[in-house]
Amino acid sequence: MPNRSFLPLALLIALTPPAFAQEQASPSDPQAPAGAAPEVPNADALFTAFVQSLRPRALAEGIKPATFDRETAGLTFNPRVIRADRGQPGGPATAAQGPLDFAPYRRSHVDQAHIVKGRRLYNSLADNLARFERETGVPGKVALSIFGEETGYGSFTGSYDLLRSFATLAYDGRRRELFTAEFIATLKLIDKGFTRDELKGSWAGATGYPQFLPSTYLRLAIDGDGDGKADIWTSTADALASIAAYLREAGWKPGTPWGVAATVPNDFNRDSVKSPLVSPRCPRVHARLSRWLTIAEWKAKGIMVAGFPGPADGELASLIEPDGPGQTAYLLTSNYRVILDYNCSNFYALSIGVLADEVARQTQAMPAADAAN
Template sequence: MTIDKAFFELTPNTDILKSDSSQAEFNQNFWHYVNKRVSNVRLSNGRESLKQNASLLNKTSEKYGVPAYVLVAFLGLESNYGNYMGNESLVRSLATLAYDPRRSGFFTKELIAALKLMDKNTIPINAKGSWAGAMGAVQFMPTNVIAYGVDANNDGKVDLWNDKADIYASAANFLKKLGWKKGEKWGREAKIPKNFDYRLTGLKNEKTVNEWAALGVLKGNGSSLPKSNFKSSLIVPMGYKGPAFLVYRNFNTIMGWNRSILYALSVAYLSDRIKGGGKLSAKSIDEPLLSKENVMQIQNTLNLLGYDTGTPDGMAGPKTREATRMFQSDIGLVADGYIGYELLQVLQ
């Protein structure tokens, strides 16, 4: 019965296939990405949301151990606090993408999960979402609704569109299951000394806060780091010219939600600002964005020089960053692994 209703007069959505095929023309750098997402309007709306929903947020935070301002920040980035949740038919989107051979397995699994949720009346048959099948204020895929969705008010549904109790509890439950550590910071802005060995940066390189301090690393405002044996990594999303961040294990939890470092830093920074924290100490850099073609050119050139970036795809991933770091080190540049305009100029 559910399948009959869901698939009645269903037709493919060719616009969705175009959306799935298209990629952004340019790779965004840290400042371009973060300034768009942590805007004054989003910050103001986030603080207002925190204030208006304080009672429910605090109750959720107490139960799951995730701070209220962190939950609000996630909703800010995912759906602009529930103001943009997508208006595509969930079944039609997922069925179209499941039919397309490129990622058929993934979307078939999500389509089946959505139908199961509809069969149990957990979500409505006419549910709307993004073109890729993400739902509600938290933009969960159907399998995530099954795994992490919470019916906080015990009405038999997981309403991620309208019920704030369900929305906050589902987001908090997801983060808790991903490993969020209660009472711990995500990290902080850092300041790196001159002549620092940037080969030590990156998520894979961990040291205690005390060890970073011994190497001359400071807080972003130039004051001393707190004494701590917390394991942490030093990341430089725009290389040695840009901001630096000392990130702890809750940052890795944020990346469990979305594997993009820029996304994770945006959530983290927005959450700090919503809480009442100030702007970053680092100054914004106006650097030309690299196109996909530019990045492919860098990848091809590095491959020809013997630095393995894998198959050139125009995406500045971990393998390309590591190849870049090795190349920079070999020719006497700062080995920060940053794929930016300066690297493009050197390789041309």
């Protein structure tokens, strides 16, 4: 897994380790589960005092005093955020057993609606996507697929006020340093000229078309359309360029597919390829993946590449059978792990790769005029 000094965005979205251990990606703006809000004595006064205690640090990091005072005036605790945070699915961070049952997820996330809209954008943004690929090495189809999966190609991005969410989560205390840093990063965006109305997102603070955390925006956001501003909230070109920049920094290997469909012989010895490694991050997700072998070594074991383009014979890959023996398997390169860095879910990463390939395949299979319709 690439060395990361910042958290992935799509989270990112959920952020608690048990949620990362789940095999299903979290939605960008989940509804808070029903239940009473946590009761805290003198909550309003305690919350206000906590927020004000952040002022010295914010100013030390360059936030304008007027910005801090204006934006925190009247800021209130949001119990809905805490209900959402505590209501996430979880479980022991141990290796899960049995197949993932990926097929139903694939049908709903790599459906014709996603493909058709992706195909239209792939065709209309072809020049931009090609430029971003030249600059980052990340295929435009992969960046576009993430855009489609994260926010339905920009159709939903979340409605929570970021500053209020981060203040609430920091006050709650379970990941105080993380959310305090994001609270201050949000203030930095406001100092850059963004408004609170623009800075909306998921309950956990993922924002914009790519669902970046504010700190990720500050590190990686790119002006993809050349207007002098990296606007991931309204500019598709900026969002796609920024997603490509994210994947590049996460370690994307240019010229290498994310993976390829494969078939596994009935007599294959799966125990012989189990990985002895335990990932320090979302171990249940990585436990689904076999040890690394070259494509040539997989072929020698009887694994047949069933998709196109396939990785070179010398490329290292791991095997996953998301729907169990006898169903479609995948040989996954290091670029698959980069997609996991964006959102650590095998459901998510597989759907990104499959959608990207299908959008490109269908676009190339028809005239440009038809692809735009």
